[in-house]
Amino acid sequence: MRRASAICIAAAGLALAGTGTVQAIDTTQMPTPELQARYQGLTHELRCVQCQDEALADSPAGVAADLRREVREMLLAGKSDDDVRNFMLARYGDFVLFRPRFVLKNAWLWAAPEVLLVIGALVAWRVVRKRARLVSADAEPLPDDGPG
Amino acid sequence: MINRFLIPMLAFILLAVVLAIGIKHSPEKGIIASPLIGKPAPQFSLPSLQDRTHTVSSAALRGRWYLLNVWGSWCGTCRDEHQMLLDVQRSGRVRLIGLDWRDDDQEALGYLQQLGDPYESVAADRDGRTAIDWGVYAAPESFLVNPQGIVVYKCMGELTPDIWQKQILPRLAQAAGS
Numbered sequence: 001m002r003r004a005s006a007i008c009i010a011a012a013g014l015a016l017a018g019t020g021t022v023q024a025i026d027t028t029q030m031p032t033p034e035l036q037a038r039y040q041g042l043t044h045e046l047r048c049v050q051c052q053d054e055a056l057a058d059s060p061a062g063v064a065a066d067l068r069r070e071v072r073e074m075l076l077a078g079k080s081d082d083d084v085r086n087f088m089l090a091r092y093g094d095f096v097l098f099r100p101r102f103v104l105k106n107a108w109l110w111a112a113p114e115v116l117l118v119i120g121a122l123v124a125w126r127v128v129r130k131r132a133r134l135v136s137a138d139a140e141p142l143p144d145d146g147p148g
Numbered sequence: 149m150i151n152r153f154l155i156p157m158l159a160f161i162l163l164a165v166v167l168a169i170g171i172k173h174s175p176e177k178g179i180i181a182s183p184l185i186g187k188p189a190p191q192f193s194l195p196s197l198q199d200r201t202h203t204v205s206s207a208a209l210r211g212r213w214y215l216l217n218v219w220g221s222w223c224g225t226c227r228d229e230h231q232m233l234l235d236v237q238r239s240g241r242v243r244l245i246g247l248d249w250r251d252d253d254q255e256a257l258g259y260l261q262q263l264g265d266p267y268e269s270v271a272a273d274r275d276g277r278t279a280i281d282w283g284v285y286a287a288p289e290s291f292l293v294n295p296q297g298i299v300v301y302k303c304m305g306e307l308t309p310d311i312w313q314k315q316i317l318p319r320l321a322q323a324a325g326s
Contacts, residue, residue: 049285062250063285066276091283093183108166 026057028072035075042071042084047096055098182283182302189216189293190281194271197248197256204245204271206297213320214243216291217267217307218279220251221259223287229306230263236312237266241320242292246270249279249287292316294323 026043030036040057046067048059056064056071067088074084088096100106184190193205217233219226237244246267248256253272260270273279282291292301300319303311 063276063279066250066280070277070280090183091280092285093283 025060026068028068030072030075038081039072039075042075042081043068045098046071046085046088047098049092049096182299182304184283184291184299185302187299189291189297189299190278192271192273192278192281194247194273194278197246197253197260197270197272202269204269209243209245209293210297211295212243213295213323214245214268214293215316216245216247216282216293218247218249218282218284218287218289218291220249220287221255222251225306226288227263229288230266232307232309232312233266234264235309236307241317243268247278247282247284248272249284250274250276292319 028039030039043057044055046056048054048056048061048064049067050061050063051059054064056067070087071084074087079087085097089101094100094106100109102110189206191206193203193207196202196204215236219229233244236242244267246269248270250273256270256272260267271278282289286305288306290303290307291299292303294300301315303315
């Protein structure tokens, strides 16, 4: 009984695969696991220039397929990841990178979270100190503000 | 008490500056500024659509202005743009070179036969490699290249009479005057 149902499930799985409903956009296989990992990394961090909110790896657009081919060929030719990034940057500009470069022009973008964190910490510290001073200076219970 | 207003004011000014930069850098949403402007046009040498024994090459195009128009018979906006291209060709102000992108020869030839052929020559970019070198991501796109082979302007999307009047003609006239 159990064996029969297992066969059933397997058959259903095969049928599903056969209809092509489960189909990845990019089925590229690189010759080595190391190249495959780098290929996957790059195609996920580069933006499809046409659809713009998708990574190169996930886009069905024709131009995305062409750009994946460039990535594959450059990696097979022994180019580094930075070579690939620079190739894309020279043609499509900063927009192709989901992870922006650290350059002077967008340094504020990278610095802003840290700066805001420091400002927030300073404000919190000041507020806490002020409250602490109020409490210690005023041993008596706080006066009732009354309604309004 | 001045502090009370100073800090929110500074924060407001900072936010306004950031937003102003954002607005200035994105005149239209989704348009990628071409890093090619002011740089030498990418080199290419491709078979001519009309005559496979001929090549259309960037080297042979040097010496005079040209407008490289990226199109494809599959592209709907290119169809809308086509009348404008015919007008540009008739004006005789600039050579019009086509880059037929990711297309089929027969489809492309039929398209030109049906709508008219405004191009001095058409380079057939079948595998899309030349388009990548030009940073093309959606047809139509048009690049204005000067006689020294420098890209001076890129029109993203449909070339309209307004863009022709305000962006392309002044650049051609300025060059002719100097």
